[in-house]
Amino acid sequence: MIDKRMTCAAEAVADIADGSSIMIGGFGEAGSPIELIHALIDQGASDLTVISNNTGSGEVGLAALLKHRRVTKVICSFPKTLNSTVFPELYEEGFTELELVPQGTLAERIRAGGAGVPAFYTPTAVGTPLAEGKEHRELNGREYLLEFGLTADFSLIKGVTADTHGNVLYNKTARNFAPIMATAGAVTIVQAAEVVEPGALPPETIVTPGIFVDRVVEVPEPAHESELIAAGVSYP
Amino acid sequence: MSQQTETIGWTREEMARRLAQDIPNGSYVNLGIGIPELVARFVPEGRTFIYHTENGLLGMGPSPEEGAGDPELINAGKRHVTANPGAAYFHHADSFAMIRGGHLDLSVLGAMQVSSTGDLANWSTGKPGAIPAVGGAMDLVAGVKQVFVMTQHCTKTGDPKLVDACTYPLTGRGVVDRIYSDLAVIDVTKEGFRVIELGPGVDFGTVQERTGAPLLPAGDQG
Numbered sequence: 001m002i003d004k005r006m007t008c009a010a011e012a013v014a015d016i017a018d019g020s021s022i023m024i025g026g027f028g029e030a031g032s033p034i035e036l037i038h039a040l041i042d043q044g045a046s047d048l049t050v051i052s053n054n055t056g057s058g059e060v061g062l063a064a065l066l067k068h069r070r071v072t073k074v075i076c077s078f079p080k081t082l083n084s085t086v087f088p089e090l091y092e093e094g095f096t097e098l099e100l101v102p103q104g105t106l107a108e109r110i111r112a113g114g115a116g117v118p119a120f121y122t123p124t125a126v127g128t129p130l131a132e133g134k135e136h137r138e139l140n141g142r143e144y145l146l147e148f149g150l151t152a153d154f155s156l157i158k159g160v161t162a163d164t165h166g167n168v169l170y171n172k173t174a175r176n177f178a179p180i181m182a183t184a185g186a187v188t189i190v191q192a193a194e195v196v197e198p199g200a201l202p203p204e205t206i207v208t209p210g211i212f213v214d215r216v217v218e219v220p221e222p223a224h225e226s227e228l229i230a231a232g233v234s235y236p
Numbered sequence: 237m238s239q240q241t242e243t244i245g246w247t248r249e250e251m252a253r254r255l256a257q258d259i260p261n262g263s264y265v266n267l268g269i270g271i272p273e274l275v276a277r278f279v280p281e282g283r284t285f286i287y288h289t290e291n292g293l294l295g296m297g298p299s300p301e302e303g304a305g306d307p308e309l310i311n312a313g314k315r316h317v318t319a320n321p322g323a324a325y326f327h328h329a330d331s332f333a334m335i336r337g338g339h340l341d342l343s344v345l346g347a348m349q350v351s352s353t354g355d356l357a358n359w360s361t362g363k364p365g366a367i368p369a370v371g372g373a374m375d376l377v378a379g380v381k382q383v384f385v386m387t388q389h390c391t392k393t394g395d396p397k398l399v400d401a402c403t404y405p406l407t408g409r410g411v412v413d414r415i416y417s418d419l420a421v422i423d424v425t426k427e428g429f430r431v432i433e434l435g436p437g438v439d440f441g442t443v444q445e446r447t448g449a450p451l452l453p454a455g456d457q458g
């Protein structure tokens with residue numbers, strides 16, 4: 001019998017070691033696995049490399065992980081968000097390094113990494129400062145640059161419903177990076193508002209097939225970043 | 237002597253209305269954050285545009301009523317939106333396959349500078365110490381079939397935004413097709429900027445005065 005359920009978020013993130021690379025789903029607050037991130041803060045791992053589109057807001061979730069000085073490098077496309085004050089300070093101080101990647105290139109690097117493709121050519125960013133130092137090649141009369149696939153030690157993502165085999169469904173635009181990050185994490189951990197038995201989800205509707213998922217945690221009423229910020233929460 | 241208030245040209249809403257007239261029915265459109273978002277308010281009678289937002293929604297609808305927003309239904313600017321009938325959600329790699337793969341018809345973006353060869357700078361001033369953030373702009377200009385820029389003709393300090401060569405870091409090279417400013421509609425052609433329409437009360441000389449590159453007049457088709 002396959003059962004990927006963990007009893008709690010703390011158990012799901014217990015073996016994340018110092019120095020790990022971690023993909024964290026979400027676009028702004030939509031799809032951010034806040035409870036998994038908070039469990040990671042409690043767990044204490046540091047010197048982390050985080051791959052995520054943004055750098056969090058306020059002092060909860062991803063921003064809180066940064067604030068507690070656990071992240072020494074971020075790979076992201078847009079490290080500026082409303083209420084985002086934590087990352088700018090760490091960046092200016094030189095504590096957290098930034099690798100800036102165009103959003104579509106970030107998505108494709110993750111997709112490629114998860115699909116066993118080590119590198120690919122893309123037209124994005126040709127002629128810009130983000131192309132400097134990268135291998136260029138002309139194909140079919142157009143200039144492209146070489147980008148490398150991305151994988152990570154762990155992926156932390158948020159679904160709305162999962163089954164015990166790790167099949168996942170998402171909610172609206174909270175899907176964003178989660179399905180591709182699920183493929184690119186050596187260990188993919190999913191928090192879902194509901195975890196059901198195999199067979200409860202129609203196979204035709206599955207977005208992330210369970211093969212990409214290692215651990216599932218039920219978080220029945222996940223918090224939303226904006227609501228925590230409005231309530232003045234600073235985690236922990 | 238009191239400062240004369242400038243009344244020539246188009247307002248932002250009028251710019252959006254003018255731009256919307258040039259979008260064919262049934263177009264798949266990505267509107268950038270900021271002024272370009274106004275375009276959605278001025279869809280001409282009888283036309284339907286399908287809006288793409290790069291965070292994973294095709295068929296984006298208007299903002300919901302105050303208080304009715306869903307934190308998991310947002311646009312690229314991270315504001316609450318709605319999904320129209322016929323909408324679809326998808327993940328980021330699919331979303332940028334739509335963009336980079338040339339499936340979207342039009343991208344409307346803001347600009348810090350546009351060059352007469354269609355180079356666009358709209359993501360960074362390149363100032364040392366500033367935190368760079370690029371988002372999806374470089375992917376949009378690299379992949380979408382047509383790129384329209386919607387911008388004030390000059391900066392707040394009166395410097396031209398339409399120039400011979402951009403001094404800010406580029407978003408893309410030779411990517412802009414047309415510019416809708418408060419003063420004029422201007423095509424980027426092989427010969428350089430060509431004015432195709434002047435705003436109300438605007439004459440060609442005024443636009444030229446406020447542009448950092450030579451302009452070709454509308455009638456002169458070479």
